Amino acid sequence: xxxxxxxxxxxxxxxxxxxxxxxxxxxxxxxxxxxxxxxxxxxxxxxxxxxxxxxxxxxxxxxxxxxxxxxxxxxxxxxxxxxxxxxxxxxxxxxxxxxxxxxxxxxxxxxxxxxxxxxxxxx
Amino acid sequence: xxxxxxxxxxxxxxxxxxxxxxxxxxxxxxxxxxxxxxxxxxxxxxxxxxxxxxxxxxxxxxxxxxxxxxxxxxxxxxxxxxxxxxxxxxxxxxxxxxxxxxxxxxxxxxxxxxxxxxxxxxxxxxxxxxxxxxxxxxxxxxxxxxxxxxxxxxxxxxxxxxxxxxxxxxxxxxxxxxxxxxxxxxxxxxxxxxxxxxxxxxxxxxxxxxxxxxxxxxxxxxxxxxxxxxxxxxxxxxxxxxxxxxxxxxxxxxxxxxxxxxxxxxxxxxxxxxxxxxxxxxxxxxxxxxxxxxxxxxxxxxxxxxxxxxxxxxxxxxxxxxxxxxxxxxxxxxxxxxxxxxxxxxxxxxxxxxxxxxxxxxxxxxxxxxxxxxxxxxxxxxxxxxxxxxxxxxxxxxxxxxxxxxxxxxxxxxxxxxxxxxxxxxxxxxxxxxxxxxxxxxxxxxxxxxxxxxxxxxxxxxxxxxxxxxxxxxxxxxxxxxxxxxxxxxxxxxxxxxxxxxxxxxxxxxxxxxxxxxxxxxxxxxxxxxxxxxxxxxxxxxxxxxxxxxxxxxxxxxxxxxxxxxxxxxxxxxxxxxxxxxxxxxxxxxxxxxxxxxxxxxxxxxxxxxxxxxxxxxxxxxxxxxxxxxxxxxxxxxxxxxxxxxxxxxxxxxxxxxxxxxxxxxxxxxxxxxxxxxxxxxxxxxxxxxxxxxxxxxxxxxxxxxxxxxxxxxxxxxxxxxxxxxxxxxxxxxxxxxxxxxxxxxxxxxxxxxxxxxxxxxxxxxxxxxxxxxxxxxxxxxxxxxxxxxxxxxxxxxxxxxxxxxxxxxxxxxxxx
Numbered sequence: 001x002x003x004x005x006x007x008x009x010x011x012x013x014x015x016x017x018x019x020x021x022x023x024x025x026x027x028x029x030x031x032x033x034x035x036x037x038x039x040x041x042x043x044x045x046x047x048x049x050x051x052x053x054x055x056x057x058x059x060x061x062x063x064x065x066x067x068x069x070x071x072x073x074x075x076x077x078x079x080x081x082x083x084x085x086x087x088x089x090x091x092x093x094x095x096x097x098x099x100x101x102x103x104x105x106x107x108x109x110x111x112x113x114x115x116x117x118x119x120x121x122x123x
Numbered sequence: 124x125x126x127x128x129x130x131x132x133x134x135x136x137x138x139x140x141x142x143x144x145x146x147x148x149x150x151x152x153x154x155x156x157x158x159x160x161x162x163x164x165x166x167x168x169x170x171x172x173x174x175x176x177x178x179x180x181x182x183x184x185x186x187x188x189x190x191x192x193x194x195x196x197x198x199x200x201x202x203x204x205x206x207x208x209x210x211x212x213x214x215x216x217x218x219x220x221x222x223x224x225x226x227x228x229x230x231x232x233x234x235x236x237x238x239x240x241x242x243x244x245x246x247x248x249x250x251x252x253x254x255x256x257x258x259x260x261x262x263x264x265x266x267x268x269x270x271x272x273x274x275x276x277x278x279x280x281x282x283x284x285x286x287x288x289x290x291x292x293x294x295x296x297x298x299x300x301x302x303x304x305x306x307x308x309x310x311x312x313x314x315x316x317x318x319x320x321x322x323x324x325x326x327x328x329x330x331x332x333x334x335x336x337x338x339x340x341x342x343x344x345x346x347x348x349x350x351x352x353x354x355x356x357x358x359x360x361x362x363x364x365x366x367x368x369x370x371x372x373x374x375x376x377x378x379x380x381x382x383x384x385x386x387x388x389x390x391x392x393x394x395x396x397x398x399x400x401x402x403x404x405x406x407x408x409x410x411x412x413x414x415x416x417x418x419x420x421x422x423x424x425x426x427x428x429x430x431x432x433x434x435x436x437x438x439x440x441x442x443x444x445x446x447x448x449x450x451x452x453x454x455x456x457x458x459x460x461x462x463x464x465x466x467x468x469x470x471x472x473x474x475x476x477x478x479x480x481x482x483x484x485x486x487x488x489x490x491x492x493x494x495x496x497x498x499x500x501x502x503x504x505x506x507x508x509x510x511x512x513x514x515x516x517x518x519x520x521x522x523x524x525x526x527x528x529x530x531x532x533x534x535x536x537x538x539x540x541x542x543x544x545x546x547x548x549x550x551x552x553x554x555x556x557x558x559x560x561x562x563x564x565x566x567x568x569x570x571x572x573x574x575x576x577x578x579x580x581x582x583x584x585x586x587x588x589x590x591x592x593x594x595x596x597x598x599x600x601x602x603x604x605x606x607x608x609x610x611x612x613x614x615x616x617x618x619x620x621x622x623x624x625x626x627x628x629x630x631x632x633x634x635x636x637x638x639x640x641x642x643x644x645x646x647x648x649x650x651x652x653x654x655x656x657x658x659x660x661x662x663x664x665x666x667x668x669x670x671x672x673x674x675x676x677x678x679x680x681x682x683x684x685x686x687x688x689x690x691x692x693x694x695x696x697x698x699x700x701x702x703x704x705x706x707x708x709x710x711x712x713x714x715x716x717x718x719x720x721x722x723x724x725x726x727x728x729x730x731x732x733x734x735x736x737x738x739x740x741x742x743x744x745x746x747x748x749x750x751x752x753x754x755x756x757x758x759x760x761x762x763x764x765x766x767x768x769x770x771x772x773x774x775x776x777x778x779x780x781x782x783x784x785x786x787x788x789x790x791x792x793x794x795x796x797x798x799x800x801x802x803x804x805x806x807x808x809x810x811x812x813x814x815x816x817x818x819x820x821x822x823x824x825x826x827x828x829x830x831x832x833x834x835x836x837x838x839x840x841x842x843x844x845x846x847x848x849x850x851x852x853x854x855x856x857x858x859x860x861x862x863x864x865x866x867x868x869x870x871x872x873x874x875x876x877x878x879x880x881x882x883x884x885x886x887x888x889x890x891x892x893x894x895x896x897x898x899x900x901x902x903x904x905x906x907x908x909x910x911x912x913x914x915x916x917x918x919x920x921x922x923x924x925x926x927x928x929x930x931x932x933x934x935x936x937x938x939x940x
Binding site: 024061074085106108115116 | 133
């Protein structure tokens with residue numbers, strides 16, 4: 001398999017696991033998966049995958065809900081609660097950013113930790 | 124390099140995880156709050172209502188619920204128990220956060236979820252004692268009737284069924300997620316607390332404290348003149364007598380308010396004034412009336428009711444119909460309680476307004492250094508009881524609060540002189556059981572007998588039935604004070620204690636009056652001949668202008684219809700303006716502003732410039748008449764707070780051809796404060812006030828009076844209950860003022876007709892509307908879907924369960940054991 005295909009499969013698998021996690025309330029699972037990704041994959045790939053799967057994991061339920069229920073009123077209401085009435089993009093961006101950053105943070109920490117603890121000879 | 128990278132990764136991860144787990148500043152914990160699967164985004168799913176079958180613990184038989192197009196819930200149960208369980212479930216399904224806020228407010232637990240900014244409210248509530256009273260009502264002897272106990276327990280089960288379901292399915296209302304807490308299980312005490320909240324909002328007052336401060340600064344002569352026991356203006360009492368004979372108690376010599384009493388009054392007054400709006404009753408504004416079958420176009424009795432409350436989103440009301448073997452009732456309920464408070468059943472209809480009689484009394488306890496921790500009562504020294512509470516505070520240490528209690532009630536301040544408060548809302552009562560009885564009553568006798576047990580808040584319950592009868596009774600507890608001046612803080616020595624209530628047969632009431640009409644609008648219900656003390660004009664009966672206007676319209680003759688009732692509920696004619704403006708016109712020189720006033724129909728419509736001129740003039744005139752006194756006497760009470768009473772006095776003077784004497788007197792004749800200034804000075808005063816008014820309006824609204832429309836200065840807002848301004852409706856220009864049947868006090872107004880209902884038994888017309896919607900979820904179509912209908916003065920039919928089931932747009936739920 002090519003690297004691109006492996007990356008795609010990894011993105012799908014991590015996103016599916018992440019989605020299952022967040023649907024049972026485990027929003028933090030994105031960080032843990034990112035951590036594992038960071039430990040397993042090379043640094044650059046891990047960071048990209050961590051960010052992308054984190055984003056995908058948080059974005060997918062929003063897209064699904066939007067298709068079924070329409071997210072406009074909800075996003076508008078959340079923006080109003082946050083103090084930004086009539087700016088529904090803000091909670092959407094915040095949610096996606098949260099997923100992205102959780103995945104990225106996990107991947108970065110895993111990658112950096114692996115590099116730090118790995119003996120120099122094995123690198 | 125590796126270390127630096129690792130350290131940076133740790134710092135970054137900790138930062139992200141911190142704001143996700145804990146939050147930052149005003150932000151909640153972002154992880155759970157914005158989890159797209161289970162966080163606040165689930166309000167999108169919650170807003171989507173479809174056919175459902177739910178299995179609920181505790182249900183005995185299947186229950187059918189039809190949600191009609193506007194979300195009104197029609198519940199059909201095979202047992203009474205299941206009916207109340209289903210009501211609890213439906214309330215919690217659509218209003219759980221509101222219910223939690225209501226119980227937290229009354230139980231002094233708001234700080235636990237919003238932090239120390241709610242501490243003053245929590246301390247006050249625990250001092251006042253809603254929680255103690257609710258616990259006595261539920262656990263005391265004799266306790267609730269079997270009927271009430273069953274209803275409340277079943278209701279509680281239904282609420283808890285929904286809480287458990289929502290937690291399991293991650294469907295709790297978004298505000299729980301955003302505030303980062305989960306609701307505790309509902310208890311019967313919580314339902315009694317919610318009822319207590321309403322009692323407090325409607326009749327816990329600080330008026331005796333205010334009166335003490337006024338008397339101390341203005342002196343007894345001016346206070347008795349400007350804030351008399353009996354109103355100086357006519358108020359269209361609905362019960363004109365005759366009244367039972369009773370020896371009149373001779374007036375007592377008026378002792379001066381002492382310095383210590385004034386300090387105590389000022390401290391308690393300031394404390395109560397600083398509390399969030401709604402915790403202390405500040406006046407009433409509701410309407411209801413009935414027309415006998417003999418006076419109606421349909422031949423059946425008519426009834427109209429529109430209780431005026433703080434207008435919030437979600438509204439205080441939840442509309443439903445309840446059908447079971449013993450109940451067939453439709454109307455509005457308060458989420459948290461299992462009853463229809465205003466509505467109709469198969470035979471009778473009812474609505475209510477606040478009766479406004481004095482139910483709050485303050486006592487100055489007598490203490491001395493030789494008896495620490497004690498007070499003198501009935502000739503002996505008694506130790507204060509105490510009750511202690513822990514107030515958990517989000518983000519801070521738990522606060523310990525100890526409340527001292529005398530025989531009169533809780534200590535409200537110990538500055539100057541220890542002052543306690545006696546409040547009828549603290550008398551354990553079975554008011555929910557009374558409402559269950561009202562829901563089941565089928566004639567006046569049952570209705571009246573049931574209300575015998577109603578304590579607080581005292582309400583004018585209007586009644587009509589399917590046989591053409593009408594009635595009104597101002598049911599509730601009318602404290603009788605042994606002696607003294609109950610409108611001021613009284614000595615706590617025992618001589619001035621509350622020793623009972625006015626007998627039920629003697630309280631204001633009428634049944635099938637000969638003129639065929641009955642009305643109430645928070646006015647004093649009885650004439651000056653009524654032998655019992657029920658409160659002063661300023662504590663806190665309405666000035667009577669709405670009552671006068673309603674009476675004027677209903678008594679015009681001719682047959683009345685449901686359409687007439689609706690027109691009167693949305694009428695904006697200002698009765699006071701109709702009295703004052705013709706007199707004002709006599710002193711105004713020709714001008715565009717005068718032309719506007721001369722051609723005005725006294726209606727406070729958004730497009731009326733005359734309405735703006737009138738309102739601004741009246742406020743200016745009150746200010747010019749009384750502010751010099753406030754300054755000269757250094758009155759520590761905001762003058763505008765007293766405008767209702769001062770306006771009544773001024774109205775009576777103007778009608779008599781005189782005006783308020785200024786502190787320096789009206790040279791050479793009037794000697795203040797005993798005399799007022801007669802005709803010529805009245806003209807001068809009116810001229811001065813209108814000139815000042817026109818100058819001010821020109822500066823603020825422009826030179827052309829035609830553009831000074833009421834809608835430019837008067838708006839209305841429906842405020843989000845959680846005080847999230849982005850979820851408010853409005854502000855939007857709106858009609859009406861404090862004196863019009865369609866009440867809209869304040870700028871912007873957030874108080875007014877919280878539910879309008881019209882019943883015509885002859886034509887089988889049942890109509891109702893409230894501003895807001897059935898759901899507290901702001902993403903739901905049922906959050907504000909009723910607002911426009913209400914705003915436009917239109918109504919929605921109150922359907923039966925069967926009608927709703929076949930109506931377009933209805934959705935059905937099945938609740939299964």
